[in-house]
Amino acid sequence: MSNMPVKNVYRICEKVVVYLEDCLTGMRKYLKTGEVDVVVTSPPYNIGIQYNKYDDNRPREDYLDWIEEVAIEIKRVLNDSGSFFLNIGGKPSDPWIPFDVAQRLRKHFVLQNVIHWIKSIAIEKKAVGNYPVIQGDIAVGHYKPIGGKRFLHDNHEYIFHFTKTGQVQLDRLSIGVPYQDKSNVGRWKSAKQDKRCRGNTWFIPYETIWDREKQRPHPSTFPVALPEMCIKLHGLEK
Ligand SMILES: C[S@@+](CC[C@H](N)C(=O)[O-])C[C@H]1O[C@@H](n2cnc3c(N)ncnc32)[C@H](O)[C@@H]1O
Numbered sequence: 001m002s003n004m005p006v007k008n009v010y011r012i013c014e015k016v017v018v019y020l021e022d023c024l025t026g027m028r029k030y031l032k033t034g035e036v037d038v039v040v041t042s043p044p045y046n047i048g049i050q051y052n053k054y055d056d057n058r059p060r061e062d063y064l065d066w067i068e069e070v071a072i073e074i075k076r077v078l079n080d081s082g083s084f085f086l087n088i089g090g091k092p093s094d095p096w097i098p099f100d101v102a103q104r105l106r107k108h109f110v111l112q113n114v115i116h117w118i119k120s121i122a123i124e125k126k127a128v129g130n131y132p133v134i135q136g137d138i139a140v141g142h143y144k145p146i147g148g149k150r151f152l153h154d155n156h157e158y159i160f161h162f163t164k165t166g167q168v169q170l171d172r173l174s175i176g177v178p179y180q181d182k183s184n185v186g187r188w189k190s191a192k193q194d195k196r197c198r199g200n201t202w203f204i205p206y207e208t209i210w211d212r213e214k215q216r217p218h219p220s221t222f223p224v225a226l227p228e229m230c231i232k233l234h235g236l237e238k
Contacts, residue, residue, distance in 0.1 A: 024073055031077040038234045039074050040227040042087040042220075043067060045097055049220055064104045071105045071162075081168050084109060085230040087117065087222055089157035092146055098158045110166035115159035117226065118203045119143055131180060142206040159202070159230065171235035172197040202229060 008020040019026045023041075046063040049056045058066075074084050086105075090097035102111060120141030128134050144154040176195035204225050 023070060027073045027077055033076050034079045036074075036077045036082060037079060038083050038085070038231050039078060040085045040087070040230045041074075042222050043070065045089055045091075045220075047089075047091040047094065047097065060100070064100060067101055068104050068108070071108055075108050075164070078164065080164055082163070083112075083168055083170075083230070083234040084162040085115075085227075085234075086160045086162060087157060087226060088160065089154070092151035092154055098160075102158075102160055105160075105162060109162035109164065111160060112163045112166050112168060113161035113200060115161060115200045115202055117157045117159055117222075118155065118201055119157070119206045120153075120155040121203060140205070141203065159226070161230075169235070170233050172233065174232040174235065175229045202226075204229070 010018040010020065012018060019030065044051065044054055044056050046056055046058055046060070071084075078084060086101070088098045088101055105111075118141070120139070120143040122137070122139040123134070124137045125134055141155070146153050173193070173195045175198050177198050178194050179196055182194065204223050206223065
């Protein structure tokens, strides 16, 4: 198949096919029960973003009903040792959205991990201590600037890791980080190599993706590294 759309189906390469349609319709049409290993998704957050067609200002209960319906379908297609990563944020004047969503999904999934997607961080040299690679104060990444005195700049979002059992075994070192103190390598039973678990704070700088046709940025893209890390963490071989 070429790269041209056939009824909204795009074959990117031998292994990747993109279906451009409503997620519920698509899952019901194409996916068998229990055949999916990993779902990574970032739904609209219902915070009034200007999408082309989608209305991002729905009454809260309608929005939660819809998210729950999608989650139930995800549960159907996911296998018993699968992972469902849900990236979601709120807005300073409505910070409950991610928690309301997580609460709705609680009756369908176990919340196995809560990951914080950190878009920007400031680290002062004096707080770090004697780390040779950090020479001075640093402030890295991009953030959504918020004016006024009530709210802080919005520098993070959530990635909720839902599973069916809470027992899914992850490949933590696939996205691990090297030890700063190399004397840890070999000292602990678990430290056989120069890598430790990254933990649940992921610094991934934000990118702005331009919509080439409309010459404006897509209002809410996530960096490719985010789904990549989720997929690797789940483990490619299971
Ligand atoms: C928060 S954005 C996520 C963008 C994604 N993080 C990315 O980087 O590509 C939400 C997206 O969901 C899309 N969307 C809204 N309703 C949908 C539906 N029923 N099925 C599939 N996608 C939908 C919106 O058009 C928007 O592009």
